[in-house]
Amino acid sequence: MSDRFAEPQGEGGETRQIAGGEVAVLTTAQGVPVSDDQNSLKQGARGPSLLEDFHFREKMFHFDHERIPERVVHARGYGAHGYFELTDSLADVTRADIFQRVGERTEAFVRFSTVAGSKGSADLARDVRGFAVKLYTKEGNWDLVGNNIPVFFIQDAMKFPDLIHAAKPEPDRAFPQAQTAHDNFWDFISLSPESMHMVMWIMSDRTIPRSFRFMEGFGVHTFRLVDADGKSTFVKFHWKPKLGLQSVAWNEAVKINGADPDFHRRDLWAAIEAGDFPEWELGVQLFDQDFADSFAFDVLDATKLIPEEAVPIRIVGRLVLDRLVDNFFAETEQVAFCTQNIVPGIDFTNDPLLQGRNFSYLDTQLKRLGSPNFTHLPINAPRCPFAHFQQDGHMAMRNPVGRANYEPNSWGPAQGGPREDPKRDFRSFQEAPDGDKLRIRPESFADHYSQARQFYVSQTPIEQKHIGDALVFELSKVERPDIRSRMVSHVRNIDGDLAATVADGLGLELPEPAQAARPTIEDLAPSDALSIVKNGPERFAGRKLGLLVTDGADAGLVNALVAAVESADAMCEIIAPKVGGATLSDGTLLPAQQKIDGGPSVLYDAVAVIASPEGASMLATDAAAKDFVTDAFAHCKFIGLSEETKPLMEKAGLADDLDDGCLALKTKADAKRFVEALASLRFWDREPLVDLDSD
Numbered sequence: 227m228s229d230r231f232a233e234p235q236g237e238g239g240e241t242r243q244i245a246g247g248e249v250a251v252l253t254t255a256q257g258v259p260v261s262d263d264q265n266s267l268k269q270g271a272r273g274p275s276l277l278e279d280f281h282f283r284e285k286m287f288h289f290d291h292e293r294i295p296e297r298v299v300h301a302r303g304y305g306a307h308g309y310f311e312l313t314d315s316l317a318d319v320t321r322a323d324i325f326q327r328v329g330e331r332t333e334a335f336v337r338f339s340t341v342a343g344s345k346g347s348a349d350l351a352r353d354v355r356g357f358a359v360k361l362y363t364k365e366g367n368w369d370l371v372g373n374n375i376p377v378f379f380i381q382d383a384m385k386f387p388d389l390i391h392a393a394k395p396e397p398d399r400a401f402p403q404a405q406t407a408h409d410n411f412w413d414f415i416s417l418s419p420e421s422m423h424m425v426m427w428i429m430s431d432r433t434i435p436r437s438f439r440f441m442e443g444f445g446v447h448t449f450r451l452v453d454a455d456g457k458s459t460f461v462k463f464h465w466k467p468k469l470g471l472q473s474v475a476w477n478e479a480v481k482i483n484g485a486d487p488d489f490h491r492r493d494l495w496a497a498i499e500a501g502d503f504p505e506w507e508l509g510v511q512l513f514d515q516d517f518a519d520s521f522a523f524d525v526l527d528a529t530k531l532i533p534e535e536a537v538p539i540r541i542v543g544r545l546v547l548d549r550l551v552d553n554f555f556a557e558t559e560q561v562a563f564c565t566q567n568i569v570p571g572i573d574f575t576n577d578p579l580l581q582g583r584n585f586s587y588l589d590t591q592l593k594r595l596g597s598p599n600f601t602h603l604p605i606n607a608p609r610c611p612f613a614h615f616q617q618d619g620h621m622a623m624r625n626p627v628g629r630a631n632y633e634p635n636s637w638g639p640a641q642g643g644p645r646e647d648p649k650r651d652f653r654s655f656q657e658a659p660d661g662d663k664l665r666i667r668p669e670s671f672a673d674h675y676s677q678a679r680q681f682y683v684s685q686t687p688i689e690q691k692h693i694g695d696a697l698v699f700e701l702s703k704v705e706r707p708d709i710r711s712r713m714v715s716h717v718r719n720i721d722g723d724l725a726a727t728v729a730d731g732l733g734l735e736l737p738e739p740a741q742a743a744r745p746t747i748e749d750l751a752p753s754d755a756l757s758i759v760k761n762g763p764e765r766f767a768g769r770k771l772g773l774l775v776t777d778g779a780d781a782g783l784v785n786a787l788v789a790a791v792e793s794a795d796a797m798c799e800i801i802a803p804k805v806g807g808a809t810l811s812d813g814t815l816l817p818a819q820q821k822i823d824g825g826p827s828v829l830y831d832a833v834a835v836i837a838s839p840e841g842a843s844m845l846a847t848d849a850a851a852k853d854f855v856t857d858a859f860a861h862c863k864f865i866g867l868s869e870e871t872k873p874l875m876e877k878a879g880l881a882d883d884l885d886d887g888c889l890a891l892k893t894k895a896d897a898k899r900f901v902e903a904l905a906s907l908r909f910w911d912r913e914p915l916v917d918l919d920s921d
């Protein structure tokens with residue numbers, strides 16, 4: 227498909243010879259060959275353009291209509307193809323075809339996204355990430371449209387438009403873009419206590435992931451698995467990244483957005499292109515009605531999670547992304563995820579958020595893609611056979627054939643079209659109605675603080691500090707002091723120390739705790755699974771070292787470091803004063819991928835500087851080189867330094883601060899040791915020394 231423009235589209239299309247080979251002859255959309263695509267038709271060389279110029283009009287007309295509405299949420303996204311492979315059969319609990327045969331692969335398409343920003347916004351916004359998976363199963367498409375956070379802001383779909391209006395740019399001024407740090411968002415949130423659990427998650431580093439490849443995905447809602455006898459088991463879906471969890475620091479995120487607004491999409495593209503295919507395990511938490519009845523919270527409430535310690539995760543498969551899209555628009559933009567796309571053996575629950583989503587997603591695709599025939603687009607079409615009587619509509623690419631387009635009909639097999647099969651269908655789980663028609667929130671949804679607290683106390687101290695910093699940052703962008711104060715009054719119900727820290731950081735008098743519908747359960751057991759740092763990787767694999775070199779740098783050392791990084795299955799990017807590269811001590815030219823100010827250290831997981839004495843003196847006078855090391859130091863990164871780099875570190879003001887996260891590089895063994903140290907990803911011990919907000 228990728229070289230489809232090199233070939234004529236129709237049969238027997240014309241080709242012509244150019245330097246390097248044969249190409250298709252350019253035509254209009256009607257197939258008329260084009261000899262001149264540079265000049266419009268005019269009456270005389272300098273005369274007026276002619277309306278008759280159908281080639282010009284067709285070209286401009288099509289261009290004028292290139293854009294479709296961006297998604298109302300999750301507008302910025304990036305997708306890739308891959309497959310799901312079953313590693314443990316779930317045949318004991320579901321008839322879903324995808325979960326029957328171990329070893330079988332199912333084609334998949336995944337789109338990651340931010341929520342609030344528009345299509346052109348920066349990747350490192352503090353935001354929830356979408357994790358939408360389309361699985362082309364043998365019994366229809368199953369869309370698991372999840373996020374990288376296992377809970378949500380609101381309990382009822384009715385509130386979604388308000389949540390999104392509040393989060394998006396304010397309607398009068400149309401800013402801020404892709405940021406929640408503004409009055410309207412925190413006004414809404416502080417008036418919605420049900421959001422407090424999610425607030426803890428969005429203020430954590432989960433919302434500034436290092437890469438899509440290093441984040442978890444969650445189905446969020448409780449779904450049902452249903453077996454052939456109609457028996458139901460509740461299920462929560464989890465995607466666990468094989469490379470472990472990792473996020474960036476907030477100050478780093480802000481700078482990445484300037485240095486490379488496409489940081490996440492570039493990362494995914496580069497990894498797949500290099501054959502380093504990202505992988506996730508699919509885990510399920512299975513539980514029955516008895517567990518649901520005994521659990522302290524309602525399993526239909528999407529603002530609550532079920533700790534892994536309470537219901538362990540069973541790993542049943544793996545998702546591998548191994549193929550880039552051929553065309554962003556055709557695939558990533560036009561993919562239409564619908565929560566209603568479910569297959570026999572999987573079913574919804576009465577979670578009022580999920581029920582509302584089932585309307586919204588179908589509806590939004592009609593607006594976005596302009597026709598009910600969006601299922602005809604290759605990215606959305608099932609891979610299994612399908613046959614129905616739906617017909618016509620805008621852009622229908624496939625209509626039923628034969629005499630009958632209705633049923634029942636009495637036309638025979640040749641003319642009568644498809645027939646129902648009583649044995650193969652989607653059968654809804656038989657659930658008895660719960661009571662009267664009421665516009666009401668159940669009492670069982672009333673606890674808004676206990677799991678927020680549980681999340682907070684499950685974090686390492688450094689992660690707790692980041693949550694405090696994030697709250698202070700966000701609320702400091704809120705202009706109205708009463709909104710800041712109202713928010714802190716909720717935090718008091720979550721953790722007293724955190725509330726005091728945030729109030730202090732804002733220069734605010736500690737408000738009274740907000741009135742709570744239910745008192746906070748103070749002693750829910752901490753859950754290690756909720757921390758990023760506790761679930762980091764044990765290796766540097768999949769990460770990237772930025773190696774700054776100058777002319778005359780020790781070739782043996784540079785080569786040893788590059789080799790050590792590669793043997794750790796990580797990547798090494800060379801940064802040099804000139805992008806043409808640096809001539810090393812042995813006279814070899816090492817090509818660079820970045821010039822210093824194009825490759826700031828925020829783009830790397832760790833950095834090293836190997837320079838000649840002259841090179842180091844030159845770097846010491848260069849602002850971008852000094853930023854390279856000061857930022858790496860401030861972001862608690864491991865830094866490898868050859869002996870000659872002393873003048874640079876002195877000029878950068880770091881020479882006296884070098885700590886155990888700054889490793890000397892003299893010998894090849896040092897290079898190996900340095901890469902081993904990188905497995906810890908960050909030297910967090912440094913943070914109290916480089917951050918004003920630390921005690």
Ligand code: HDE
Nearest residue numbers: 297299300337356357358372373378383386446586587590
């Ligand atoms: Fe969505 N959401 N959402 N959402 N959502 C959309 O559908 C909506 C919610 C999620 O990559 C929209 O196709 C409502 C939870 C992802 O194409 C829209 C509610 C979760 C994506 C919509 C929610 C999500 C969307 C906009 C509350 C995690 C991107 C474009 C009831 C479980 C899919 C579109 C992609 C997209 C509605 C809440 C995840 C408007 C009404 C909870 C990953 O239909």
